[in-house]
Amino acid sequence: MTQEGQQPEQSQEVPGTTAAMDPAPDHGERSYRGSGRLEGKKAIITGGDSGIGRAVAIAYAREGADVLVSYLDEDEDARETAKWVEQAGRKAVLVPGDLARPEHCRAVVAKAVEEFGRVDVLVSNAAFQMNRDSVEEIPDEEWDRTIHTNLSAFFHLTKAALPHMGSGGSIIGSSSVNSDMPSPTLLPYAATKSAIANMCASLAQLLAERGIRANSVAPGPVWTPLIPATMPEEKVAQFGQQSPLGRAAQPAELAPVYVMLASDEASYVSGARVAVTGGNPIL
Numbered sequence: 001m002t003q004e005g006q007q008p009e010q011s012q013e014v015p016g017t018t019a020a021m022d023p024a025p026d027h028g029e030r031s032y033r034g035s036g037r038l039e040g041k042k043a044i045i046t047g048g049d050s051g052i053g054r055a056v057a058i059a060y061a062r063e064g065a066d067v068l069v070s071y072l073d074e075d076e077d078a079r080e081t082a083k084w085v086e087q088a089g090r091k092a093v094l095v096p097g098d099l100a101r102p103e104h105c106r107a108v109v110a111k112a113v114e115e116f117g118r119v120d121v122l123v124s125n126a127a128f129q130m131n132r133d134s135v136e137e138i139p140d141e142e143w144d145r146t147i148h149t150n151l152s153a154f155f156h157l158t159k160a161a162l163p164h165m166g167s168g169g170s171i172i173g174s175s176s177v178n179s180d181m182p183s184p185t186l187l188p189y190a191a192t193k194s195a196i197a198n199m200c201a202s203l204a205q206l207l208a209e210r211g212i213r214a215n216s217v218a219p220g221p222v223w224t225p226l227i228p229a230t231m232p233e234e235k236v237a238q239f240g241q242q243s244p245l246g247r248a249a250q251p252a253e254l255a256p257v258y259v260m261l262a263s264d265e266a267s268y269v270s271g272a273r274v275a276v277t278g279g280n281p282i283l
Helices: 051-062 075-087 102-116 140-164 184-210 226-230 233-238 255-262
Strands: 042-046 066-071 092-096 121-124 170-174 213-219 273-276
Touching: 042 051, 042 102, 042 140, 051 066, 051 075, 051 121, 051 255, 066 075, 066 102, 075 092, 092 102, 102 140, 121 140, 121 255, 140 170, 140 184, 170 184, 170 255, 184 213, 184 273, 213 255, 226 233, 255 273
Parallel strands: 042 066, 042 121, 066 092, 121 170, 170 213, 213 273
Antiparallel strands: none
16 A cells, blocks of 8 residues: 555456455454354355455354355455355355346345255345446446346345344345445445435334344445446545545454344344444434
8 A cells, every 4th residue: 555545556357356456455354353242143245255245254253153155256255255254163155146136146045044044144235336427328237237236136135035034133234325425426336325225224114023123334435346346546546535534444344333233232223324434424
């Protein structure tokens, strides 16, 4: 890193890989210490191969949870995540495939039930974005892909998981600071992130009588493969500087919030949107 809060200019092909990032992101591999807060729980984490998803998988495993990692096709990154889960003494299940297809969402949940017998925690985190300077530049298929990957998948995963989730279950959607402060160049992405927060608020009310909680996390800028894979190089170099803390977050800095929301300690937390934005307020 050239200075605090600044990365070198760089780019990758979508969806990006962790190994090609400079500097390497911190997922808590060397720092996260568990204390049994998720002992015995069974979790699904989409987009768990890298970035926030990998950090959450590592934290969940060290807190005592078995983890199914859903990812697109980044096999090397996914195997690295599984290695850390297994080193924590927990079971890791890897399921590649495109969550833009409803049938694959159902297959992910079916695999979790086959391997674990139930679903205690669903973290819908996988996402797609692209920067576009005008509405006219957004291809129709890119709009559809963003909606299907970020939002529709959350619906299909939730619908499939609920029959296998009992009282005490937790559903967590990855929203964004863009849900409240939408970037004009991330129009489709920002729209989905606002919808995810709204959907969690609805789910919290729908599922309360079943003892199932639903919340969303709203990250600010986080240093993940999605950034060099979907942003112009000059924006990558400045990524995170717009936050009051003046830098992008490391994925490891998000994981404790996902742990809290999945844990029984958060038994009265439902319908919340938790900001992890480096100082940008969310209303």
